[in-house]
Amino acid sequence: xxxxxxxxxxxxxxxxxxxxxxxxxxxxxxxxxxxxxxxxxxxxxxxxxxxxxxxxxxxxxxxxxxxxxxxxxxxxxxxxxxxxxxxxxxxxxxxxxxxxxxxxxxxxxxxxxxxxxxxxxxxxxxxxxxxxxxxxxxxxxxxxxxxxxxxxxxxxxxxxxxxxxxxxxxxxxxxxxxxxxxxxxxxxxxxxxxxxxxxxxxxxxxxxxxxxxxxxxxxxxxxxxxxxxxxxxxxxxxxxxxxxxxxxxxxxxxxxxxxxxxxxxxxxxxxxxxxxxxxxxxxxxxxxxxxxxxxxxxxxxxxxxxxxxxxxxxxxxxxxxxx
Numbered sequence: 001x002x003x004x005x006x007x008x009x010x011x012x013x014x015x016x017x018x019x020x021x022x023x024x025x026x027x028x029x030x031x032x033x034x035x036x037x038x039x040x041x042x043x044x045x046x047x048x049x050x051x052x053x054x055x056x057x058x059x060x061x062x063x064x065x066x067x068x069x070x071x072x073x074x075x076x077x078x079x080x081x082x083x084x085x086x087x088x089x090x091x092x093x094x095x096x097x098x099x100x101x102x103x104x105x106x107x108x109x110x111x112x113x114x115x116x117x118x119x120x121x122x123x124x125x126x127x128x129x130x131x132x133x134x135x136x137x138x139x140x141x142x143x144x145x146x147x148x149x150x151x152x153x154x155x156x157x158x159x160x161x162x163x164x165x166x167x168x169x170x171x172x173x174x175x176x177x178x179x180x181x182x183x184x185x186x187x188x189x190x191x192x193x194x195x196x197x198x199x200x201x202x203x204x205x206x207x208x209x210x211x212x213x214x215x216x217x218x219x220x221x222x223x224x225x226x227x228x229x230x231x232x233x234x235x236x237x238x239x240x241x242x243x244x245x246x247x248x249x250x251x252x253x254x255x256x257x258x259x260x261x262x263x264x265x266x267x268x269x270x271x272x273x274x275x276x277x278x279x280x281x282x283x284x285x286x287x288x289x290x291x292x293x294x295x296x297x298x299x300x301x302x303x304x305x306x307x308x309x310x311x312x313x314x315x316x317x318x319x320x321x322x323x
Contacts, residue, residue, distance in 0.1 A: 004044050007053050008037060015061050017109040017126055021146050022065035022139075024075035024101045024131055026108065032068055036061040058151070059161050062143050069139035075101040077132045077235075077301065078228045080183075084237040088244040092232050094305070100230040101132055103289055103303050106263040125150035128265045128289055128301055133184045137176050144169055145176040185298070193294045201292060202268055206259040209272075212251040218243045222296040229286070229302045242300075258282055264289050271306070 015036060019029035039060050040047075047056060076098070104126055125131075125146065134142050140162060147153040147161070148169070159169045193201060201220060208217035218239060227242045228235040236242045250257070259270040269289045273282035284306045291299040 004041055008040060008057060011054055011057050012037070013109045015057060017104075018058065018061055018146065018151075019065055020104050020109075021125055021131055021134060021150065022062075022142055023068065023072070024135055025099075026102050026104045028068065028072075029104075030108075032061065032064050035064050039064065055157070058147075062147070062161060066139050066143060069142075073099055074135040075099050076135055077101050077128070078230055078233050079226065079235050079237075080132060080135065081233055084226070084241065085234045085245075086241070088236075088241070088248050090234045092229075092234060092249070094231040095233050096231060098231065098233070101128070101135065103128070103264045103269070103287055103301075104131075106266060126265050127267060127291075129184055129291065129299070131265070133180045136179055136183055141172055141176040141179075144172045145180070148173050149177075191294050192292055197294070198268070198292060201297070202261065202290075205290070205297065206261070206270065209251070209257055209259055209270075210255065212254040212256065214243050214247040214251050217246065217251070220297055222293065222298050225297055226299045227302070228299070229304050231305060257285065259288075262287075267291060272302070 012033060015033050016029050019032040019036075020026055023029055023032065036057065040057055047053075051059075077100070081098070109126065134145070137145065143162065144158055147158045148155065155166045155169045155173075159166045162169070192198065204216065205220055207213070208220065221239045221242060223239050224237070225239055225242050226235065226237045227245065236245050256275050258273045258275075260273070262269050262271050264287065267289050269287060271284070272286045272288055274285040275281075276283050285304075287303040287306050289301045289303070290297055
């Protein structure tokens, strides 16, 4: 192993999280981390150590992301494109033309060698609602807010990286924070349950889905719950609307679905399998990412067509064999 590998390999998970925050795509984040490390390797001999290796790598990664964003559209969730559907029978047609926001497996931003503090740092700021809100910002605003509020960089360092002034950084940060406040729920509304409540809530949720028990499921949802299902643009808001849709489309036959717990974006998630037509093999159906609060489940983002998300393919294949 080279000196360069020794110095840089431990930063790869957090660089991946950083690029994911900027791009909203786990696939693209992996590619950009590879580009970051390639550029770093090429310039390693010129690295003089005036900043830490971590800061040096983040500078390269941020510039790589800014260049990539010049050629890419924002990645929304369905709620970022229009109003919720009012009819449970709305046609469900996937929209392949939209570059949808992708989920991020927690395993990609943490390794067995990481201590709990490093894992927490890598996962910070990758919750779906936050990354979706970042999509409303310009590329430079995203970089400014992430570097200042997530990574806690000094304003002067951010200004140097972006080639601007400290005053401009502080002004841009204020605008970015104000814009996020319009599209993100208040932190007080998302107070999470304690560990025991969390485990019980997730167990009851899986049982309600597997038993096709709409009434039991309704008791777990907040009144203002939302359901989104990219790549389908239709989405639903409110307990009654969500339950009406799920009861007519998903909760039709007890035992037709099986949920296997996992984690994504620092949140509880389930790999969902549907029995095939012969009632035997479990076929990957969706990845459900949940937002839990002390008052119940606040949102469900069900990423349909899970085969389109390469980072999760291995998990689905392994779990399908044991399902």
